[in-house]
Amino acid sequence: MLRSQLTLILGLLLGTCGSAQDFWKDHSFTEADTLRGMLNPARANFDVTYYELHLDVDPVERLIDGRVEMDYTVTGELPLLQLDLYQNLEIDGIEQAGQDLRFTRRGNAVFVELPRPAEIGSRHRMTIYYGGTPTEAHNAPWDGGFVWALDQKNRYWVGVACEGDGASLWWPNKDHLSDEPDSMLISVTVPERLSVASNGNLRAEEELEDERKRRFDWFVSYPINNYNVSLGIGHYVHFDTTYRSFDGEELALDYYVIDYNIEKARKQFREVHPMLEAYEHYFGKYPFWEDGFALIEVPYLGMEHQSGIAYGNRYMRGYLGGLIPSDMDWDYIIVHETGHEYFGNSISVADHAEMWVHESFTTYMEALYVEYHFGEAAARRYLKSQLRFVTNAEPMLGPLHVNFTDFASSDHYYKGAWMLHTLRGVLNDDPLFFGLLRSFYQDHERSIVSTQEVIDYFSRFTERDLQPFFNQYLKYPNLPVLELRRSGDQLEYRLAADVAGLSMPLGVYIGEEAVRLLTTAEWQPMGRGIDPDEVRVDQERFLVDLRVVNEQR
Template sequence: MFRYQLTLLFAALLCACAPAQNYFADRSFTEADTLRGTLGPTRSNYDVTYYELHLDVNPVDREIEGRVEMDYTITGQLPILQIDLYHNLQVDGIEQEGKDLRYTRKGNAVFVELPHPVEIGSRHRMSIHYGGQPTEAQNPPWDGGFVWGLDQKNRYWVGVACEGDGASLWWPNKDHLSDEPDSMLISVTVPERLFVASNGNLRAEVEEGRKKRYDWFVSYPINNYNVSINIGNYVHFDSIYRSFDGEELALDYYVIDYNLAKAKKQFREVPPMLEAYEHYFGKYPFWNDGFALIETPYLGMEHQSGIAYGNRFMRGYLGGLIPDDMNWDYIIVHEAGHEYFGNSISVADHAEMWVHESFTTYMEALYVEYHFGEAAARRYLKTQLRFVSNEEPILGPADVNFTDFASSDHYYKGAWMLHTLRGVLNDDPLFFGMLRSFYQDHERSIVSTQQVIDYFSNYAERDLQPFFDQYLKHPNPPVLELRKTGDQVEFRLQSDVAGLAMPVGVYLKDEPVRLLTTPEWQPMGSGLEVVDVRVDTERFLVELEVVNE
């Protein structure tokens, strides 16, 4: 997703780790947050392998009626199984192997009593029948729910976005980021004049009286919140992208009929975008399902292989956000970046959403660098600094359904953290090799923050834990402190992580120099004044402060 709130060699980084400060102590979390955010035995002891979502959508009354078939494997002792469904939707019955199952509800959690005995390793299919009026989004996509819209001809136009709020606001599932089904069928029935566009490939269109059913199939693992449906008077056109090895990727576009000409022009940006990302990370990760953009009545969302697009065929972000002399579609570039980080590489806890957002936000700059050069990319990154607030850590509290970040720092500051790491390493072949290798070694998998840090440290052959701890776990970036002592200017690095040492690029009287900063005062040289020193703010997110001691 997006948000508009919008030469010394590097020695080993040192860390004398102190207990982490709890910056979220004033946040209160409810039982519902815990039920969604934790993996107790009722959730951790089963693994979902497949979903079938069968849904009948009534746009007139804004109601849905449906059934979910959930295939799962027992992985531990499991007398009670938890699924999730928002309390405003009615559960009409739960069945397994021909038997009705008893269940109880607590808020948005549904606890199902399983037949006994339950054998570890056994596989089952559970059917959940449900319906009602789903949550309606008030400010999509920043709050989740159905978007019951009308197009310019006053015809029904419906979409769904639910990142953060969770897929359980519209269909029953194990609503935890750690468990992705291996594949999924999305079967949606609508009034006959409407078309349904969803994730994956369209397998069938079936006439059912005055209604029509559309069956879409996703052949790869998928985050639950990436599952979406889009209903409207769509027209389809297609194209191909030819990868560096010559293989052809299907490109499919679904737009409201009167926007066809605009879309055909705007979506020419897709192949150059895919080319840039293939250059840095490798081929598009969901090749067999194709790449699709689907016009939506809201701004956008990274729905896997069926990206929601609502940027009104404008440059930048609804005409703004990017520098005035640049002309590219922010929503295409950002949301498609999530196919790599967010959809292919995912996290298991909302606290670690920086992995999705920081890498993808940095990918915007890499897109600019690939097509317009490194100087243009640095200039683009500098425009993001106005959105960095340093209000709270990028890394949130674990094991609760935490989505209410105080700012967009897990986007923009996180991107600058990666850019600063590039400056710290001062070795682009190493940096880009590390990014590409990490992505390809973890393609279509779930990772943790610690896995990222350990991988980068091993690849770079230096301890990057203190660096990441400072930028991820504390609100403020490190500070390069200066003082004048006699005829000397001295410097040191102040940080929340004890012992943090890192190279910092500076200009001394406009001459570029790399300082190996440590917590100890060091002489910079005579013949200088503190006003002669400035941080290289095109490569480092490090603050500068003059102290008097």
């Protein structure tokens, strides 16, 4: 049965490898991409509700050994169940209800044959035993895997990051963004002088004297993306404080830093309170309240690990001392990665192709942080500093169902933030715009959304058809263009775009006079005696190109 079911699944996958967008049609995808990216029946027909990860980490030999206990509910016909684990890690056995289960591996996919047909709605626990040498990251967090490092005192310091590459590079799971467990236990054993910091709350710490080891049990009480599960191992010290929300409720703030950095951390992490205040103002309270907020010092730049944010910015302003305008003084990693607690961890997508939802909103949150504390003019200046990273080289929306992570630019960060800022300019109504952001977030808190759901919600809330607007910015690399031409002594304008029917109000300057135009695909008169060189787009509010065309009438 295992062979026939596997053949059927692979046939379904190979028949669906095409890209929906013309831009990506020449991009090559493999069977492995589709096995990771698509919800075939062996993945779609069960829902994971809980994981227990039990892991022994040996930083000397750079080995891991462990087991995963997975609770799941059957939602459809399921003779064969697909898990994911990188093929460089060995599986020692898979059990369910006291029975050893047969399995076969195809690349990083693991197909498990269930002993008997499972009734829809039935619940089960499966245990997977595994171990080996995990993938090592050479440029974390962009290159996923374990980071085996030494601190300044030549002591072991370990971290792991795996967004894009997938959590299956270090523990077996259903590695698809659409299925988040409702909760999770992370139990990690390390040599006795080391400590472990992870997601959620520390439930227990135990000395294993016979083995000269220590075990740390961490528990996450909210749904969590698999790639957000992480750990830091090192000579940590812990300090804590609280943040008081607008309604008076207190949030626990926990910080785990390498012992010799504690004074630097006490000073740098003071930024957390004003940041949380700004985000609460715009979107509401921190979304994982019961698990608390934490920063964990790691031997790489950082990552938005839920309720245990990885921090490696070396206690510097900006991004390792740069990136933000020189007169601004705040920690980019703290501000950006915490933004992901709202967009990325609380609101998530089901496909890496739609990562613009995570990154565009979070990047715009950086500007909102600046606006809240330093004013709108400072926020516009901060946004303008990001324009140098906008390439317009590719669409921000990638091809679906193929685990696409090969964006060649950061446009889904910076262009995406500017898309949202341009929408603010189009609406020209800040109470409406900020009400939209807050309502969208609160109506979708701790849920999975699609691009289309975002567009539909924004259109309903604003009572405008925003589909053409989002189609242009998300599905095409080109910006809309305000075109100008002379017609006798008249200057005319129109909006040129890839999307038919795109029209948008647009702020421009004619000389020093601010004018608001309703641009469409049709030529319209701007005025007589106007030189095209006098016209410029309001570049503080709109991401739109300007072009003079040589057409005379």
